[in-house]
Amino acid sequence: MRVTQGTFSFLPDLTDPQIAAQVEYCLRQEWAVSVEFTDDIHPRNTYWEMWGLPMFDLRDAAGVMQEIRACRAANPHLYVRVSAFDSTRGWETVRLSFLVQRPAVEPGFRLERVEAAGRTIRYAVRAYSLDQPAGRRYRTSAETIAAPSEGR
Amino acid sequence: MSVSGSATAIGSATKVVDLKALQAEADLDAPIAELDRDLVGLAPVKQRIREIAAFLLVARARQEVGLTSDPPTLHMAFTGNPGTGKTTVALRMANILHRLGYIRKGHLVSVTRDDLVGQFIGHTAPKTKEVLKRAMGGVLFIDEAYYLHRPENERDYGQEAIEILLQVMENQREDLVVILAGYRERIEHFFVSNPGFRSRIAHHIDFPDYDAGELLSIAEVLAAQSEYRLSPAARDAMIDYIARRREQPNFANARSIRNALDRARLRQAMRLCAGNGVASREALQTIEAEDIRASRVFTT
Numbered sequence: 001m002r003v004t005q006g007t008f009s010f011l012p013d014l015t016d017p018q019i020a021a022q023v024e025y026c027l028r029q030e031w032a033v034s035v036e037f038t039d040d041i042h043p044r045n046t047y048w049e050m051w052g053l054p055m056f057d058l059r060d061a062a063g064v065m066q067e068i069r070a071c072r073a074a075n076p077h078l079y080v081r082v083s084a085f086d087s088t089r090g091w092e093t094v095r096l097s098f099l100v101q102r103p104a105v106e107p108g109f110r111l112e113r114v115e116a117a118g119r120t121i122r123y124a125v126r127a128y129s130l131d132q133p134a135g136r137r138y139r140t141s142a143e144t145i146a147a148p149s150e151g152r
Numbered sequence: 153m154s155v156s157g158s159a160t161a162i163g164s165a166t167k168v169v170d171l172k173a174l175q176a177e178a179d180l181d182a183p184i185a186e187l188d189r190d191l192v193g194l195a196p197v198k199q200r201i202r203e204i205a206a207f208l209l210v211a212r213a214r215q216e217v218g219l220t221s222d223p224p225t226l227h228m229a230f231t232g233n234p235g236t237g238k239t240t241v242a243l244r245m246a247n248i249l250h251r252l253g254y255i256r257k258g259h260l261v262s263v264t265r266d267d268l269v270g271q272f273i274g275h276t277a278p279k280t281k282e283v284l285k286r287a288m289g290g291v292l293f294i295d296e297a298y299y300l301h302r303p304e305n306e307r308d309y310g311q312e313a314i315e316i317l318l319q320v321m322e323n324q325r326e327d328l329v330v331i332l333a334g335y336r337e338r339i340e341h342f343f344v345s346n347p348g349f350r351s352r353i354a355h356h357i358d359f360p361d362y363d364a365g366e367l368l369s370i371a372e373v374l375a376a377q378s379e380y381r382l383s384p385a386a387r388d389a390m391i392d393y394i395a396r397r398r399e400q401p402n403f404a405n406a407r408s409i410r411n412a413l414d415r416a417r418l419r420q421a422m423r424l425c426a427g428n429g430v431a432s433r434e435a436l437q438t439i440e441a442e443d444i445r446a447s448r449v450f451t452t
Binding site: 059 | 256257259278284285286288289290324327328
């Protein structure tokens with residue numbers, strides 16, 4: 001299942017020149033751009049691992065592209081995203097965030113029913129990739145495809 | 153160009169590129185004329201900048217007719233005595249390269265050893281990369297670059313910064329231009345111990361010392377910039393001052409002249425305050441001979 005998180009996620013994956021152009025826009029708005037990665041793609045997982053500190057004082061997208069490439073090289077099988085933080089008073093939040101890398105195979109999510117007090121049914125969403133211990137998630141397509149069928 | 157393959161080759165054999173139009177489009181005359189007007193002397197430097205500008209223009213024209221043009225290496229080394237205008241020219245260089253479309257943003261990041269070299273193991277690489285990232289799209293100006301290399305301490309972290317710098321200078325030529333600056337002998341010495349730098353720097357530009365006439369016009373330009381002027385007597389005093397000051401140690405060309413002017417302004421202020429308490433617009437503007445002649449240079 002193709003994960004749709006962040007801006008542009010319903011479009012085809014952005015190419016590097018397109019990413020650079022978006023970053024260029026962020027820098028023009030004087031937002032601080034940062035690179036993050038994760039192996040836990042749950043929609044409510046806000047805090048991804050930071051790839052270095054947010055990059056302040058940049059004037060050109062080349063520096064960000066360099067970090068994106070480095071992050072991809074170090075985590076070729078994980079999700080990588082770019083976030084742009086606006087420090088303007090009153091905003092003080094992430095203004096733009098989009099994926100710049102996704103794993104080759106995205107197994108998707110399963111719906112879990114949990115019986116709570118009084119036979120109430122509660123639902124939880126859980127990524128199939130979480131069945132693997134951290135460090136082995138999204139490693140090879142054989143592993144990640146095998147996992148969901150065991151779960152059922 | 154939308155035509156492809158052999159058609160391009162045939163088409164471009166006869167194609168003529170209007171260099172003048174290209175030049176006008178880049179709006180190059182303005183910054184170069186500014187350079188001529190604002191900077192006194194420095195003839196070899198200006199000549200070199202004109203050459204570089206022409207070269208980049210031709211590189212662009214070659215691209216237009218479909219000839220191969222590798223991005224030219226534009227890393228430079230500015231050598232010269234203190235106060236000969238290295239930093240000033242670097243600033244303008246960023247502007248010129250930007251107008252020529254060689255660098256994308258045209259800002260100048262000026263750093264020294266402290267900004268590049270860390271204080272403990274593992275501190276240098278992130279620090280240097282951080283600076284390089286900030287400079288991308290513009291010009292990285294490394295003042296007194298030879299301090300990066302400390303031959304007396306072989307475990308000095310400066311070497312690490314040099315290696316990262318060299319790597320980026322080689323691989324990301326289109327992303328930034330590195331300008332090294334410093335005194336001639338020490339830069340020479342630095343290149344001898346780091347041959348990698350010499351081969352990656354295409355332009356070695358030497359800044360000559362100013363002669364007495366040029367120093368005088370610098371004094372006048374500086375005074376005019378802050379809306380002061382030298383009275384005729386003060387001008388003579390300044391000529392004397394320059395002649396004497398040049399003989400003294402630690403003479404720093406234009407910088408010494410600027411400092412002398414600053415001190416003359418202080419003395420002028422004292423003189424006006426000590427006077428009868430009224431000062432015309434004329435008096436507020438004029439530096440008199442006595443303001444300059446009171447300098448320590450004349451007493452020794």
